[in-house]
Amino acid sequence: GAVVSQHPSRVICKSGTSVKIECRSLDFQATTMFWYRQFPKQSLMLMATSNEGSKATYEQGVEKDKFLINHASLTLSTLTVTSAHPEDSSFYICSARGWGEAGELFFGEGSRLTVL
């Protein structure tokens, strides 16, 4: 099946620094990737839809300047949390649509961000 790799799996940073999370589709090309955020024991909240070669589409309430998304190639999308604060600490998960059953998403293993 399709594989999505996410890196890093865990990151701890100081308040005010920026953190980049990478999401790669390893064995297929993904024109669209999705970034989700998940708080402990809660559901996934869609942050933005990342489109290769164009600007990301952000969900209502998500700060574009805070969460920078770049989808420069068909296999890589990045999420940069800029000037991170403790409230940005969360589990960030990326996903991409594969070429299997229509609509199925393949997920990365997630990145746990802790901002001190």
Add this chain to the structure above:
Amino acid sequence: SQQGEEDPQALSIQEGENATMNCSYKTSINNLQWYRQNSGRGLVHLILIRSNEREKHSGRLRVTLDTSKKSSSLLITASRAADTASYFCATDGTDKLIFGTGTRLQVFP
């Protein structure tokens, strides 16, 4: 934006028993999907049911969809301890998946 509401929020059963989770949603959909998430991990796709389908099976999984009631159910038969995880429904209506609140399933050996 949160689309689906799932119940129960948490479910504890013994191995061998069946587990049923329900999902309700608000708007029209193209399909509805169920995913599983082990603690601290990514999600794994379980099954997809299209809006024109009413029931679908995959191994020990049985999914139903009632578009008139905007609801779906996931049944796991003959549960195993390894089925312990969180289960989420996700609705696909506008080219993006919106996830439900999830059900935490605990299966005791």
